[in-house]
Every structure is written in C-alpha cells, then in structure tokens.
Amino acid sequence: MAEMIVLKGLIKRFGDLLAVDDISLDVKRGEVLGFLGPNGAGKSTTMKMIAGFLTPTAGTATVCGHEVTEQPVEVKKRIGYLPEGAPTYGDMTPATFLDFIAEIRGFTGTERTKRVDAVVETVDIKEVLCQRIETLSKGFKRRVGLAQSMLHDPEVLILDEPTDGLDPNQKHHVRNLIRDMAANKAIIISTHILEEVEAVCSRAVVIGHGRLLADGTAEDLMARLPYHNAVAVRVTQDNLSIVQEGLSALGPVEAVAEAGGLTRLRVAADDGKARLADVAGLIQDKGLAVREVFVERGRMDDAFRDITKGETMESLHQGDGNA
Amino acid sequence: MRNVAIITKRELRGYFATPLALVFIVIFLALTSAFAFYVGGFFQRGQANLSVFFAFHPWLYLLLIPAIAMRLWAEERKTGTIELLMTLPVSTAEAVGGKFLAAWLFTGVALAFTFPMWITVNVLGEPDNGVILASYVGSFLMAGAFMAIGSCISALTKNQVIAFIVGATVCFLFTMSGLDLVLDFFRAWAPDVLVETIASMSFLTHFQSVTKGVIDLRDVVFFVSLMAFWLFANVIVVEIKKTS
The missing domain is CATH 3.30.70 (Alpha-Beta Plaits)
Incomplete structure (x- = not known):
C-alpha cells in the first residue's frame, strides 16, 4: 500500500467557523509532506483530525487503511503524533514519561527499556533524563515530545511544528532526523519556516483559510514566483x-x-x-x-505571502493539476 | 484493562511526584482527627466506637474530594496533555477510568492512614470491628461517588477554580438531598414520588445506614451505580469537549 494517509473531503466546523474546508490529499510511503500556511489556516486542525483527536464534521481520514473515526485505536497505534507546543506531563521526568509512553504503546520488559534508550539516544536528551520536565528548557521539552512520537517507530508521523523553539543546531539535528526516517514512513510536518520545507519536504501544500491552495514540491512552488531563476x-x-x-x-x-x-x-x-x-x-x-x-531562486517567503494573501492564488491553482 | 492500569499508575506517580499527595494526606488526617476529637467529643462520649469519626467524613469529602477531582481533566485540557493522552492508543473510557481510579485509590490511601484511630478505640475498649470495617468500606464508596461527580465536572471546564466550586456544589446537593433543607424546597410543589426519589439520592442517608454496621446491598448498589453514571457522563463530556 503506497498511500499511507488518505484525506477525502475533510471538513471541520467549530460553530460558525469553518476551520478546514474540504481538504483532500494523500501521502505515500517515503514522502515528507510539509503543511505551510499562516497561523489559524487550519494546519493544526487537519493534523488533529488525522491523529484522531478531533472528529471531522465531514469527510474521511484514512491511515494505513484504517478510517480514523471507525477504528481510532488502530490508527493511533500506527501514528506518532507531536501535538502543537509538544505538551508533556510536567511533573514527570523524561525517563518516567517515556517509560509510560512505551508501556501504553504495548512494549514490555527489555524491549521497553531498549526502545526508550534508543529514542533517548536519537533525540539526545540523556543529560536531562532524570530532571522534571517542567524544569527543562523549551528545546529539551520539544525533544522529549519528539521522542514520545517516535518511540514506537510508527509508519506515519504527524509533527506539528517540530522545530519550533529549537536553536539552529537543534533545528538542523531534527531535520536530519526527519530525513533519515523518511524512507519507510509517511511524514507530515507543519511549519511556517520556509527553509524547512526546502530542507526536508519532498512535497509541500499551502493551506490558507482552511483550503488547500497549492500542492507540489518546494521547487514547484518556487517556480511560480516572479523572480524565480532571474x-x-x-x-x-x-x-x-x-x-x-x-x-x-x-x-x-x-x-x-x-x-x-x-x-x-x-x-x-x-x-x-x-x-x-x-x-x-x-x-x-x-x-x-x-x-x-x-x-535568484525566488523566495519561499514571497510565495507564501502571495499564496496566502489570495492574490496569486487563482493562478497558482490553475497552474497545478492536483491542487 | 491493561491500559487503565497503566494510566492509573502514571496518575498515582504524578500525585506523589508533587507536594499534592503529602499536603492532602496531612490535611485529611488532621481534619478527620480534629473533628472527631473536638467537634464530635470522641473522649467525652465514653463509647468505644468510631461513629463520631465517620460522621464527619461526608463534610470533609465535600471540601477535599472536589479539590482532588478539579484537576483531573481541567488541568489536562489547560496544559494540552489531553491531546497527547487522547492520541495514544487508548479509548476515552480507559482514560477516564484510569484517571478516576488513581484519584479514588489516592483517597483510599489517605483513608487507610487513619488506622491509628482504629487502633486507639481497640486499645481503649472493645469496639465492634465489623461496624468499623463496614464504615470504612462505606466511606471509601462515598469518596468514589464524590470523585466521579468531581471528575465529570472537571471535564467540563479548563478552569480548575470553576471545576472546584461547581463540583463541590453538586456534591453538596447530593449530600444534603435527604435533609429538610433541600426537601422542603421540593415538598411545596413536587409530587411525593419525586421528593422521595430526591431523598433517596442522599449520600448522607446511605452512608449513615452503612455506618450502622450493615453493608446493605442497596447502599453499595447506590454508590456504585452513581459512580458508573457519572463516569459514563464523564466519557461523553470528554468526547464532546474534544470535538468543539
């Protein structure tokens, strides 16, 4: 099965507010899809629906063949999800927190220890393993959150702003991490850091006002800029x-x-x-x-501004078959 | 069940990782003893039983249980960890059950620490230990019912203060519903059936019948079904709140 995530006509309404407006897309194994868009565009809401936290008003989200509202637990088993802001239990230490996650993910005995050790190594949080999470810096908290999402080596990773709050070195590290994992997973990351899209995403979609505005590689998006290759x-x-x-x-x-x-x-x-x-x-x-x-490569910032301002939206839309 | 146990374990760990556990247990022990000795006149009565000790439990629970319950879901929502918890492969019912169980067991631990009272009456005289055991069971069940109410109300809000006040008020109504304070309000206009139904909901009435030393199945069923009802409501509230 190549398509690991399939969204069909996904709609989410909060009262009068249409947060996500008819989003359809699919993500294949090996793809890293970037969700781009301004704050409040509907990126996080879409991710929450895929992860099974929010129930869609209409439409379906299917992960590895399981529909999320019909088989939520099956979907949740296969997803690693980093919620926005990387919430963790502040009164726990990374060690006990990750142990809890490993246990609830069904790992026991030495396998559990092995999993926790491996992920601690991967995100490099060994030095703070026994400190209470609420006392950690933003960067460490974020990495604990990342560790939590990757611990069970899921087939699908949904990361909501994974590098937010990290310093440039840590950002680089996390991007490498995502690239390394990409080959046998389907990954969605949301970001408004555009260089991140260029650095890790094999494909990017732009979301604005809950709608899918553009879909293509970072190169595709940039090729439509006025100054691309000038x-x-x-x-x-x-x-x-x-x-x-x-x-x-x-x-x-x-x-x-x-x-x-x-x-x-x-x-x-x-x-x-x-x-x-x-x-x-x-x-x-x-x-x-x-x-x-x-x-000039054309600037992603400009593309971003243009697309989300809705000015060149139509032309981008027309120029793209699968948007 | 496995997931419930894992969540319970995590929650309990959380209580003891912060001063919350210590503060709660110390205050609980101080208040239960103070009420029994000073207000209830434990020594003056000259009777080797714990009836005055247990008599104050509903009133203490009224204050202390909503204080534990208020954070159960409100805090989880405030810090955003609810999103983490609900995207782990556990069902909402398992999460509700695990969190409730931890809180209930925690009050059980506090209750168990009152054992010196039991020893004291046994040293001073020859109490009916069956009655005392029944009272402990009754007190624990009542604590569970209070906790289930508080847990459900905690899921309605992000604000712990609101969760506490509303939780305590609802618990108060359930406690008092057998007394004239509440019943007179209904007697004026409601049919007798309704008045009796309300009266039968009283924690106080059910608890007092248990502390007489008879664990009547009806009282157990009352507390257990009340817990089941409020936890069921709790699951629904979590589901609904999550969606909006």
Missing part, C-alpha cells in the same frame, strides 16, 4: 546606468535599490531557465563593473 547583478551607484544600459540588450531590466548604496538589477528568466551565461558573457564583453552576479 539573474541578479549587484552594482554600485556609480556604475548603475552603464550596467543597466548594457544589460538591457538581453531584455527588460528591473532595478531594486538595496542597503549600502547598491542596486540590484534583475534579468528575468527565459522560459524558467536562468540566463546566467548570457549575462556573464555580456559583462565580460563590455567590461561592466559589477559587485556580484547570482541566480
């Missing part, structure tokens, strides 16, 4: 007019003023391909004085 040239004020004039031979040049008296000149991509060779050739031929030349 060649940018940074010049000082003195050389601006000469360089601008020289580059205009390649087509329209856009100038953006930057800090420090520099100006960024952009040569748009030609059918999605960066015209780096053309620009470099031109600079050499004409002996233009430029500070640096680089290809």
Whole structure:
C-alpha cells in the first residue's frame, strides 16, 4: 500500500467557523509532506483530525487503511503524533514519561527499556533524563515530545511544528532526523519556516483559510514566483546606468535599490531557465563593473505571502493539476 | 484493562511526584482527627466506637474530594496533555477510568492512614470491628461517588477554580438531598414520588445506614451505580469537549 494517509473531503466546523474546508490529499510511503500556511489556516486542525483527536464534521481520514473515526485505536497505534507546543506531563521526568509512553504503546520488559534508550539516544536528551520536565528548557521539552512520537517507530508521523523553539543546531539535528526516517514512513510536518520545507519536504501544500491552495514540491512552488531563476547583478551607484544600459540588450531590466548604496538589477528568466551565461558573457564583453552576479531562486517567503494573501492564488491553482 | 492500569499508575506517580499527595494526606488526617476529637467529643462520649469519626467524613469529602477531582481533566485540557493522552492508543473510557481510579485509590490511601484511630478505640475498649470495617468500606464508596461527580465536572471546564466550586456544589446537593433543607424546597410543589426519589439520592442517608454496621446491598448498589453514571457522563463530556 503506497498511500499511507488518505484525506477525502475533510471538513471541520467549530460553530460558525469553518476551520478546514474540504481538504483532500494523500501521502505515500517515503514522502515528507510539509503543511505551510499562516497561523489559524487550519494546519493544526487537519493534523488533529488525522491523529484522531478531533472528529471531522465531514469527510474521511484514512491511515494505513484504517478510517480514523471507525477504528481510532488502530490508527493511533500506527501514528506518532507531536501535538502543537509538544505538551508533556510536567511533573514527570523524561525517563518516567517515556517509560509510560512505551508501556501504553504495548512494549514490555527489555524491549521497553531498549526502545526508550534508543529514542533517548536519537533525540539526545540523556543529560536531562532524570530532571522534571517542567524544569527543562523549551528545546529539551520539544525533544522529549519528539521522542514520545517516535518511540514506537510508527509508519506515519504527524509533527506539528517540530522545530519550533529549537536553536539552529537543534533545528538542523531534527531535520536530519526527519530525513533519515523518511524512507519507510509517511511524514507530515507543519511549519511556517520556509527553509524547512526546502530542507526536508519532498512535497509541500499551502493551506490558507482552511483550503488547500497549492500542492507540489518546494521547487514547484518556487517556480511560480516572479523572480524565480532571474539573474541578479549587484552594482554600485556609480556604475548603475552603464550596467543597466548594457544589460538591457538581453531584455527588460528591473532595478531594486538595496542597503549600502547598491542596486540590484534583475534579468528575468527565459522560459524558467536562468540566463546566467548570457549575462556573464555580456559583462565580460563590455567590461561592466559589477559587485556580484547570482541566480535568484525566488523566495519561499514571497510565495507564501502571495499564496496566502489570495492574490496569486487563482493562478497558482490553475497552474497545478492536483491542487 | 491493561491500559487503565497503566494510566492509573502514571496518575498515582504524578500525585506523589508533587507536594499534592503529602499536603492532602496531612490535611485529611488532621481534619478527620480534629473533628472527631473536638467537634464530635470522641473522649467525652465514653463509647468505644468510631461513629463520631465517620460522621464527619461526608463534610470533609465535600471540601477535599472536589479539590482532588478539579484537576483531573481541567488541568489536562489547560496544559494540552489531553491531546497527547487522547492520541495514544487508548479509548476515552480507559482514560477516564484510569484517571478516576488513581484519584479514588489516592483517597483510599489517605483513608487507610487513619488506622491509628482504629487502633486507639481497640486499645481503649472493645469496639465492634465489623461496624468499623463496614464504615470504612462505606466511606471509601462515598469518596468514589464524590470523585466521579468531581471528575465529570472537571471535564467540563479548563478552569480548575470553576471545576472546584461547581463540583463541590453538586456534591453538596447530593449530600444534603435527604435533609429538610433541600426537601422542603421540593415538598411545596413536587409530587411525593419525586421528593422521595430526591431523598433517596442522599449520600448522607446511605452512608449513615452503612455506618450502622450493615453493608446493605442497596447502599453499595447506590454508590456504585452513581459512580458508573457519572463516569459514563464523564466519557461523553470528554468526547464532546474534544470535538468543539
């Protein structure tokens, strides 16, 4: 079974508020799906429904062939879930907490000890193992929460903002962890850190106002940005007019003023391909004085803003077959 | 059942990991003894029994049990751990049962620590130990009924103070329902059947009949079915609250 998570027409209503509005998608084994979207977009609500905490108003969520409202315990056995904010029992120590999780996940005897030891090693919390969780730093608390979700080596992982509150090193560590596990699991992570999507997700969906706005790889999403693969040239004020004039031979040049008296000149991509060779050739031929030349990847932040503002939503929607 | 036991164990561990257990047990012992000796006149009565000791239990439970029960679900909801608990492979009934059982057993532990009272009356005279044992069983059952009410009400709110006040009030009504204070209000207009039904719900009446030394099946059934009812309601409340 390739599709490990299948959502069909998922809807969640809280009174008058439509939190999740008809979301359908599926996640295959080996995929890491990123949920992107602003706060209150419906990411967490969707995850809560998959994890079996919230009951959908309509639609179905199927995990490894089990429908979550019909066989909640079967689904919960197969899912590792890190709720938003990584709640844990503050009056316990990581050691007793993980032992409790292992026990309730059905592990006994040496297998239980082995599982706990392994996951403690993986998330690197050995040094705080016997401190009360409420006394730990945010980073450690988060890692205890992660440990809890991975302890039973589940086929499906649902991680709600797994790197929130971690320092850059820890973020890097957790991302590596997710990548390492990805091959034989289906993973969904939610985040509003866009570089995270680029770093770990094989696919990303953008959710806004409870609706699925875009679906594709991080590269797909970025390819739709106005400046994706544009060649940018940074010049000082003195050389601006000469360089601008020289580059205009390649087509329209856009100038953006930057800090420090520099100006960024952009040569748009030609059918999605960066015209780096053309620009470099031109600079050499004409002996233009430029500070640096680089290809813009398009910014995920911009994509995010555009899509969730709803301005370019329609065009993104149309451009994407499975959104 | 296995999951219930695991949750019970975790909860009990939680009580003893914080000062809560110590504070509760010390206060409980201090109050039960103080009431028995000073208010109840344990020595002045010159009788070798524990009836004055047990007579104050319903009133102490009224204060102390809602204090334990208020945190059962309200805290779980406030800290968000309810989301963790309810996404582990356990059913809602198992979670409700496990948490309730831990709280009930905990009051049982506090109750068991009153054993010096039992020793005292046995040293001073020759009490009817059967009556005392029956009273202990009755007291424990009554504590369970109070706890089930408190647990259910705790699931209704995130706010522990509200859980405490509402819980204590409902427990108060159940305790007093056999007394004129409550019954007179109904006698004025309600049919006799209803008045009698309300009167029969009284914890006090049922508890007093047990402390006379007869464990009547009807009293046991009363407390046990009351617990079952409130825990069932508790499961439903948790399910409903989770969804909204």
